[in-house]
Amino acid sequence: MGDISTNTFGISPFERYYFGEGGTKVFIQAQAGYLTRKVDFGCWDDSTNKGSMIQVGPGVAFFLNDHVALEGILAYSKSGGDFDTSHLGLRFSIHAYLGGN
Numbered sequence: 765m766g767d768i769s770t771n772t773f774g775i776s777p778f779e780r781y782y783f784g785e786g787g788t789k790v791f792i793q794a795q796a797g798y799l800t801r802k803v804d805f806g807c808w809d810d811s812t813n814k815g816s817m818i819q820v821g822p823g824v825a826f827f828l829n830d831h832v833a834l835e836g837i838l839a840y841s842k843s844g845g846d847f848d849t850s851h852l853g854l855r856f857s858i859h860a861y862l863g864g865n
Contacts, residue, residue, distance in 0.1 A: 774799035776817060787827045793837060795819040815845020831861045 776797020782789045796818050803811040823837030835857050842850040 769804045770801060771804075772799065772801040774817070776819075778819075782825070789825050789827070791823050791825060793819070793821060793823060793839070799843065813846035815843050815848070817841060817843040825859070833859050833861065835859055 774797055776795050776799075778793055778795035780791045780793045782791045784790055796816070798814075798816055800812070800814045803813075805811070819839050819841040821837050821839030823835055823839075825833040825835045827833045837855050838852070839855065840850070840852050
């Protein structure tokens with residue numbers, strides 16, 4: 765059996781609305797985009813999938829300073845096209861904010 769490799773490319777702009785003042789802010793996020801994924805199964809046929817996605821959910825950002833925040837979001841995601849999946853997930857990340865405010 766050969767090695768399996770996956771290449772995924774997507775573009776998904778998002779919009780957020782923040783609530784609150786100070787170092788901790790709650791937000792609502794909506795995101796939509798397009799994904800394409802190619803899987804190379806080595807000795808079997810390759811698989812290419814394409815589709816759209818949407819994601820919505822609430823989150824919280826803990827700002828460490830004016831430009832860096834630790835974030836958590838509980839998001840519902842739905843993918844269409846070849847993917848046709850949906851899930852609810854909890855994601856944590858560190859974000860850098862460019863620009864003012």
